[in-house]
Amino acid sequence: MGKDLREILLKFKNGEISLEDAERLVKLNYFEEIEEEIKLDVNRRLRTGIPEVVYGKGKGEKQIVEATLKLAERNGVALATKIENIKRVERKLKEYNLNNYIVKINRVGKTLSIRKKDYKIKKFGCVGIITAGTSDIPIAEEAIETLNLMGINYIKAYDVGIAGVHRLFPYLKRMLSSKVSCIIAIAGMEGALPSLVSSLVDVPVIGVPTSTGYGIKITPLLTMLHSCSPGLAIVNIDNGFGAAVFAGLIVKNLLREVHD
Incomplete structure (x- = not known):
């Protein structure tokens, strides 16, 4: 997992890492890969103010859950939309340790949201x-x-x-x-x-x-x-x-x- 971009910049500012190390870590921080199938843009929120959202249509329940969970790990909160089979996703979620997360499924909107319990969203x-x-x-x-x-x-x-x-x-x-x-x-x-x-x-x-x-x-x-x-x-x-x-x-x- 790449380091958080803010942490990298602070370490460079404080002289804890060199410019070359900071550049390397930032490059590693651009995306994360899940089983060579999904490449997540984990820093999209830093660039655009909007985190990457998982487009669920055409994806299997394992891909949807793991991609959404990985984004929640990195960003504190994550969303998947256009989920074709909500019930399968609900069953798949039971296979993961989600004690530190708040999970919400919107059956009407066909979405899944996962948020860390200690992550606060300011309204x-x-x-x-x-x-x-x-x-x-x-x-x-x-x-x-x-x-x-x-x-x-x-x-x-x-x-x-x-x-x-x-x-x-x-x-x-x-x-x-x-x-x-x-x-x-x-x-x-x-x-x-x-x-x-x-x-x-x-x-x-x-x-x-x-x-x-x-x-x-x-x-x-x-x-x-x-x-x-x-x-x-x-x-x-x-x-x-x-x-x-x-x-x-x-x-x-x-x-x-x-x-x-």
């Missing part, structure tokens, strides 16, 4: 999360677990799509009153919800098309991409993780501007 900021229908909730739950990983607070409102648009307004009012930095709007079917939301609020809106709906699944993506409502950015279909990361970076940079 800050706030993001709104809205779904058009209940079938879009799994993507919202994926986004929520990603925000939890980043330490971002959230307010959620489910099943408030344009088929019954009157349901939306009280929740938008609550979100704006709570000073959310942005809103994630998740919708399948025709995908019109993000355009509507962005026409009513003065914060950035992140549209997430989902594969929910009849017929061709690309329709909500095309609807959102062709929106005439300003202040709206779009991620790909079912990418709750990507939307949450984008939202988290908005929050972090706004707070940085305030405190600088």
